[in-house]
Amino acid sequence: MTEQSPPPPRRTFHLNLNWLGVMPFALFVLLFLVMPTMKIVVGAFQRPDGSFTFANIAGLFTPSILSSYWISIKISVSSAAIGCLIGFLMAAAMVLGGLPRGLRSPLMTFSGVASNFAGVPLAFAFLATLGPLGLVTVFLRTEFGINLRAMGFNILSFWGLTITYLFFQIPLMILIVTPALDGLKREWREAASCLGATGAQYWRMVALPILFPTILGTFALLFANAFGAVATAIALTGSSLNIVPIMLFAQIRGDVLGDPHLGYAMAFGMILVTGLANVVYIVLRMRSERWLK
Amino acid sequence: MTFLTISRLEKSFGANRVVKDFNLEVEKGEFISLLGPSGCGKTTVLRMVAGFELPSAGRITIAGKDVSRLRPNHRNIGMVFQAYALFPNLTVAQNVGFGLKVKGAPAREIAARVAEMLALIGLPEMGERYPYQLSGGQQQRVALARALAPKPQVLLLDEPLSALDAKVRVSLRNEIRAIQRELGITTIFVTHDQEEALSMSDRIVVMHQGVADQVGTPFDIYNRPATRFVAGFVGTLNTLTAQVIDPASGHVRVGGSDLVLGRALPGGEVVLGLRPEMLRLGAEPGMASLTGTITELDFLGSVIRLRLDLGDQRLAVDLFNTTRATPPRVGDSVTLALDPADALVIGA
Amino acid sequence: MTRAASWAILLLGLTYFILPLLGMIEFSLSMRRGEYSFDAYVAVLGDPQFRQTFSYSVMMALLTIVFGMLLVVPTAFWVRLKLPHLRPVIEFITLLPLVIPAIVVVFGYIRLYNTSSWLPLTGSVLGTNLLLMFGYATLSLPYMYRAVDTGLRTIDVTTLTEAAQSLGAGWITILGRIILPNVLVAVLSGAFVTFAIVMGEFTMAALLNRPAFGPYLQLMGANKAYEPFALATIAFIITWACMGLIQLVTRFTKHDKAAR
Structure with missing residues (x-):
């Protein structure tokens, strides 16, 4: 508010009414999003009696918990990065590759389906395909004598999980980046080529910088998406793979860590990681977007 | 080269x-x-x-x-x-x-x-x-x-x-x-x-x-x-259908007026193109003339745009605005002068 | 990019997407030794637990959709009409569920609303169901809000509202008779996404111990050989149906508008 004489009472009254309009929403968000999250954050710094401590956070620094974070981050980064790359290539092929326009609508619908086809059923689909008795595994073994297992591939592993997550990561990228690719004006490309730029130079100096914020934002989203994915991981691996969401799930179910407040700390760690990923995104985006209003 | x-x-x-x-x-x-x-x-x-x-x-x-x-x-x-x-x-x-x-x-x-x-x-x-x-x-x-x-x-x-x-x-x-x-x-x-x-x-x-x-x-x-x-x-152009009366002298009849263009034309019918600004109000010696009735008048500032009825055809005319002359009115019957050389013959 | 390269990328990508679906369907049909059959589907559909969990999840999905609409439509409308400067804030809040993992949120629920808390929702079945529905509403908030807000963008909220007010309509009438019909397609899109999310959701239902479809799927996966793949195929069909319906309503209204 600017410095003015106090507003007349009528205006204050109106202002209050306007705020009331979003009260149900605010209340809902407070009760079912903000407070539960805060409860975790605060709990991570509390002893069971409620006093302040760093002990829970310090408790995270055990080899097994640290390695679970490390594997989780690796899976999330790789599935987000590969998902962004492949999704980008597929969207670019669709938008800029001179393919029939009619392909587009079914592909976007399919992307909508696949990006929502996560969780337990997705795990089953991949078990049926790349599991020990899966379609592809058996086909490669009987037709080509390629034994995936002997080559060190296991669906219950880092790569197995990454490949599975790509099933919802790639379509999500396609859904988000397609409108951005549509936003690239044909004239930019033509102007660049008139000025002597090769296709690669156009992409490096014009198209990619323009798309960068979108790609970065999608990467952050895909990262969080993979980092918090519980159902697929549990259905796929049971508890054989030591990643954060699985550990936290087991902890909530049965306090496997033997310390309820260590669970808070683990959950807090998850918020911290996804939060950090988004802070990095926001900072990079602000730096890369000086040219936007 | x-x-x-x-x-x-x-x-x-x-x-x-x-x-x-x-x-x-x-x-x-x-x-x-x-x-x-x-x-x-x-x-x-x-x-x-x-x-x-x-x-x-x-x-x-x-x-x-x-x-x-x-x-x-x-x-x-x-x-x-x-x-x-x-x-x-x-x-x-x-x-x-x-x-x-x-x-x-x-x-x-x-x-x-x-x-x-x-x-x-x-x-x-x-x-x-x-x-x-x-x-x-x-x-x-x-x-x-x-x-x-x-x-x-x-x-x-x-x-x-x-x-x-x-x-x-x-x-x-x-x-x-x-x-x-x-x-x-x-x-x-x-x-x-x-x-x-x-x-x-x-x-x-x-x-x-x-x-x-x-x-x-x-x-x-x-x-x-x-x-x-x-x-x-390019530009505004009146196109008028004209009956050729004498191909050799370029004598044509347009909506009741006779024009002599002074150049050879094919026989039968031709289409004449007249720029609106090539026509002037009033008869002038040595110039061809057309007569018609004013049906519309738009005052556009520097220009006065008239629409005329030539009997069976219509014609738009742009006059420069001057402070001296009194502007014509709708319904007036007027005579317009034009230099026969300005008339474009566009063919039949 | 050349056309050939584009085709290659697209076909490779599609292969990746189609193979798991093929594998899943193939397994679901392989229950009878040596030939394809629908035995697994018969077994699944005959399972009373399937029917219970499935109908539980359908109910929860419908309730979530109704609640989400009641929560989101008036809010998005009000923000557009009276508090436009709040829009970035609200948008940020609605995107939070994409960033905060669901498992963290539900962990918070369990600790915040347990039997010894000020609001002991988990103390009763009804309370837990309610809590789960709120959780689902939270998960679908980003999709619901975006859909509705996009729908509102295409109509002139202020003018419509003022016109209705000048004719003597109250807020309920304005929302129910004027705003809602105009953003119905958007709301339906949001509703179908919500339906797909709720039907497949596992984490919240499992941790709140509710007999939903997601935990049932996981349980079957751990105990049966072929039935899980039949279930996964059914889940896939549901997802596909939801997305197909979104396309359908969108296209339907487009034709509708063009015809006018």
């Missing part, structure tokens, strides 16, 4: 022939306009010169070199687009320097050239701004500077003024013409606006349905249109 030659150029999209047997020879430093309604193929011709479309047939040579199949980035052509097409992620200076940068010019050379170009377009202080911070007119001037910075052999302008306000349009068109003269750069300008084409060009190509109807100076195009389309598209 001509600098830019387009010969027998053809372009089809599927079964649709957009450009048919298009020929043009442009001298070095010449300013040529391609004028025509939308869909006449003028933009397609330009895009083939730029290299964005490959011709279905024909050749384009620049400075004696066949460029018909060359990629756009090897043609050394500058282009300005209707929608500015500045790179939004680059500053004005980076936009202008883009062409030199992709060629790998040293930074100092780029900076010097950018400063030179920004001075040329009168925006020397704007180098650090981003395109969104500029007005439309400023953006288009930057686009012009960007196109000119790498010293292209040919400058192509694709309706560069269409997206601008009327006022900016006029000032920018003078500016573009001045810069073009100063640099002596061969320029092809695509427009659907006859006023732009007439005021800026050394020569105009009027295009219609993929064909060049007429190539000529603005004066020729306006005063000696070669086809009925050119006559009708």
Whole structure:
């Protein structure tokens, strides 16, 4: 508010009414999003009696918990990065590759389906395909004598999980980046080529910088998406793979860590990681977007 | 030898022939306009010169070199687009320097050239701004500077003024013409606006349905249109059907008035084209005359536009406004004088 | 990019997407030794637990959709009409569920609303169901809000509202008779996404111990050989149906508008 004489009472009254309009929403968000999250954050710094401590956070620094974070981050980064790359290539092929326009609508619908086809059923689909008795595994073994297992591939592993997550990561990228690719004006490309730029130079100096914020934002989203994915991981691996969401799930179910407040700390760690990923995104985006209003 | 030659150029999209047997020879430093309604193929011709479309047939040579199949980035052509097409992620200076940068010019050379170009377009202080911070007119001037910075052999302008306000349009068109003269750069300008084409060009190509109807100076195009389309598209033209009474002396009858054009005509019927501003009120000795009744009168300030009923045909007449004469009124029966030499015979 | 390269990328990508679906369907049909059959589907559909969990999840999905609409439509409308400067804030909040993992949120629920807390929702079945529905509403908030907000963008909220007010309509009438019909397509899109999310959701239902479809799927996966793949195929069909319906309503209204 600017410095003015106090507003007349009528205006204050109106202002209050306007705020009331979003009260149900605010209340809902407070009760079912903000407070539960805060409860975790605060709990991570509390002893069971409620006093302040760093002990829970310090408790995270055990080899097994640290390695679970490390594997989780690796899976999330790789599935987000590969998902962004492949999704980008597929969207670019669709938008800029001179393919029939009619392909587009079914592909976007399919992307909508696949990006929502996560969780337990997705795990089953991949078990049926790349599991020990899966379609592809058996086909490669009987037709080509390629034994995936002997080559060190296991669906219950880092790569197995990454490949599975790509099933919802790639379509999500396609859904988000397609409108951005549509936003690239044909004239930019033509102007660049008139000025002597090769296709690669156009992409490096014009198209990619323009798309960068979108790609970065999608990467952050895909990262969080993979980092918090519980159902697929549990259905796929049971508890054989030591990643954060699985550990936290087991902890909530049965306090496997033997310390309820260590669970808070683990959950807090998850918020911290996804939060950090988004802070990095926001900072990079602000730096890369000086040219936007 | 001509600098830019387009010969027998053809372009089809599927079964649709957009450009048919298009020929043009442009001298070095010449300013040529391609004028025509939308869909006449003028933009397609330009895009083939730029290299964005490959011709279905024909050749384009620049400075004696066949460029018909060359990629756009090897043609050394500058282009300005209707929608500015500045790179939004680059500053004005980076936009202008883009062409030199992709060629790998040293930074100092780029900076010097950018400063030179920004001075040329009168925006020397704007180098650090981003395109969104500029007005439309400023953006288009930057686009012009960007196109000119790498010293292209040919400058192509694709309706560069269409997206601008009327006022900016006029000032920018003078500016573009001045810069073009100063640099002596061969320029092809695509427009659907006859006023732009007439005021800026050394020569105009009027295009219609993929064909060049007429190539000529603005004066020729306006005063000696070669086809009925050119006559009708450039300027306002009254077309009147006339009965030829004596082919040898050019004696015709139009709506009850007799005119003697003083040149040989084919027999039967001809179509006469009369510019509204070629007619004057009142009878004059030595001039042909037409009579009719005023049905409409629009006072437009400097001009008074009349519509007349000539019996079986209608005629528009523009009179200059003067303070001396009392204006005619609707319903008046008037006589109009015209120089028979000004009447265009467009054929039957 | 050349056309050939584009085709290659697209076909490779599609292969990746189609193979798991093929594998899943193939397994679901392989219950009878040596030949394809629908035995697994018969077994699944005959399972009373399937019917219970499935109908539980359908109910929860419908309730979530109704609640989400009641929450989101008036809010998005009000923000557009009266508090436009709040829009970035609200948008940020609605995107939070994409960033905060669901498992963290539900962990918070369990700790915040347990039997010894000020609001002991988990103390009763009804309370837990309610809590789960709120959780689902939270998960679908980003999609629901975006859909509705996009729908509102295409109509002139202020003018419509003022016109209705000048004719004497109250807020309920304005929302129910004027705003809602105009953003119905958007709301339906949001609703179908919500339906797909709720039907497949596992984490929240499992940790709140509710008999939903997701945990049932996981349980079957751990105990049966072929039935899980039949279930996964059914889940896939549901997802596909939801997305197909979104396409359908969008296209339907487009034709509707063009015809006018």
